[in-house]
Amino acid sequence: MAVATIAFALFLVCASGFSSASAKGGFTIDLIHRDSPRSPFYNPSETPSQRLKNAFRRSFNRLSHFNPTGGSSSVAQPNEAESTIINNRGEYLMELSIGTPPVPIKAIADTGSDLIWTQCKPCVDCYTQTDPLFDPSKSSTYRTIPCPSNQCNNLKGSCSSSQGSGSDSACQYEVSYGDRSHTIGDYAADTVTLASTTGRNVSFPKTLIGCGHDNAGTFDKKGSGIVGLGGGDESLISQLGTSIDGKFSYCLIPFASNGDQTSKLSFGDNAVVSGSGVLSTPIVVDQSQKTFFFLTLEAISVDDTKISFSSSSSETGEGNIIIDSGTTLTILDQSFYSELEDAVDKVVGRERVSDPQVPISLCYKVSESEKEFKTPSITVHFSGADVKLEPKNTFVRVSEETLCFAFAPSASLSIYGNLAQSGFLVGYDLKRKTVSFKPTDCTKF
Numbered sequence: 001m002a003v004a005t006i007a008f009a010l011f012l013v014c015a016s017g018f019s020s021a022s023a024k025g026g027f028t029i030d031l032i033h034r035d036s037p038r039s040p041f042y043n044p045s046e047t048p049s050q051r052l053k054n055a056f057r058r059s060f061n062r063l064s065h066f067n068p069t070g071g072s073s074s075v076a077q078p079n080e081a082e083s084t085i086i087n088n089r090g091e092y093l094m095e096l097s098i099g100t101p102p103v104p105i106k107a108i109a110d111t112g113s114d115l116i117w118t119q120c121k122p123c124v125d126c127y128t129q130t131d132p133l134f135d136p137s138k139s140s141t142y143r144t145i146p147c148p149s150n151q152c153n154n155l156k157g158s159c160s161s162s163q164g165s166g167s168d169s170a171c172q173y174e175v176s177y178g179d180r181s182h183t184i185g186d187y188a189a190d191t192v193t194l195a196s197t198t199g200r201n202v203s204f205p206k207t208l209i210g211c212g213h214d215n216a217g218t219f220d221k222k223g224s225g226i227v228g229l230g231g232g233d234e235s236l237i238s239q240l241g242t243s244i245d246g247k248f249s250y251c252l253i254p255f256a257s258n259g260d261q262t263s264k265l266s267f268g269d270n271a272v273v274s275g276s277g278v279l280s281t282p283i284v285v286d287q288s289q290k291t292f293f294f295l296t297l298e299a300i301s302v303d304d305t306k307i308s309f310s311s312s313s314s315e316t317g318e319g320n321i322i323i324d325s326g327t328t329l330t331i332l333d334q335s336f337y338s339e340l341e342d343a344v345d346k347v348v349g350r351e352r353v354s355d356p357q358v359p360i361s362l363c364y365k366v367s368e369s370e371k372e373f374k375t376p377s378i379t380v381h382f383s384g385a386d387v388k389l390e391p392k393n394t395f396v397r398v399s400e401e402t403l404c405f406a407f408a409p410s411a412s413l414s415i416y417g418n419l420a421q422s423g424f425l426v427g428y429d430l431k432r433k434t435v436s437f438k439p440t441d442c443t444k445f
Helices: 048-065 150-154 236-244 334-348
Strands: 029-031 080-083 092-098 103-110 117-119 172-176 182-195 201-216 225-228 247-251 263-268 279-282 297-302 305-308 321-323 330-333 363-365 378-382 385-389 395-399 402-405 407-410 424-429 434-439
Touching: 048 395, 201 236, 236 247, 236 263, 279 385, 297 334, 305 334, 330 334, 334 407, 385 434
Parallel strands: 103 225, 117 201, 330 407
Antiparallel strands: 029 263, 080 263, 092 103, 092 182, 117 225, 172 182, 182 201, 247 263, 247 424, 279 434, 297 305, 297 378, 363 402, 378 385, 395 402, 424 434
16 A cells, blocks of 8 residues: 545546446545544544654555555546545545445545455455445445456456455456555445535445455554555546546645644545645656656755755656655655755754654754744755745654654655645646645645
8 A cells, every 4th residue: 555545526437338427516525634533543542742653653664555566447527526534554544435325434545556445245364344344245236347358357357266256257356565465356346425524425336446355464443445546547536537637636734733623635626726826846657656646856955055856766867756645754865865954954953862762863852832943944846846845844843842854764765745745735637747736724725
């Protein structure tokens, strides 16, 4: 599972030949942070600093998620919408329903994977989950993708029944994630239903899903599967396709915001990012890794010092960083990070401290009042977009006396995380192949 969160109102057509149904008008679903009291993952015994430290650890663990394997495909038509998310393990939880009658599930909304799947009966080998398993035999709209068939071939599915399939004649999938988690089951089509905050239910018939009969790994018992929101053909975003005109956006509230406030995610006409202050940068499409949204990072400025970015993960210099709403910290190439840390430390000029429970190297001793802390001005220079970050994007208080830099090094790849994105309306236009940023008070969005 890998790379950021979401929902909609529209029309759905799967590339493999499924029919469509429209739902006109936009709608909104709350994106609920994992550590919000509204989240089923909320632990009231944890302190705010413990939640932050756990979020930092999830950021590093998430690096392994950026190596999924598996296959499938789909597409769609135009409109608008908005959705909701619960941040779990650095990801978000999305509440939706599958089948007829609709069965509610809580699934991780993941911009770093593509397949939409949930645990299903009969279960050959499933992880323990709190909610009941989805029973496809009780859904009047559930249909497996037959095997052999052109549809199954297009999805790169398998016709072997030896991997935990619920049906011998069903097209089967197998997806393995970088952290050694996996899901194996049947490709199928069924109705997916989302509830907006206005009370309107929006249904998407014949949505391609995976019905998982063998699922194991690091999945949380309070989640029922994954909704893939990446750029691959079988993801929910790709299936909605022209129905959302290739547009979706999200507005993430700051980590320390009031627990009753929620982030938002929009689709279609509602997802257009416009007006003064909008900055746009190209999405670099990597055909070998269509799941992830790659941007080009040119430099980062610390006050007047501009540090050029180069990454060992990109030979051309383009598409050298992944934007991910599911990673808390911004992770950067080791050599570049070292230069950035030195520049930040030079401006701050305060006593550094270390906390063995915080996997971040740049932390400072501070008083309870942050007013005394000199925060450097940091601008992230993407290709065509100079995004100026606020102090809340760059430093976080991990204890009463410790403030840490919200960036960290990696030997493998670079990720633009959600702390840097909070307080911005972030819009994806997949037709124009751009990501746009607009400073926004997301608590009032």
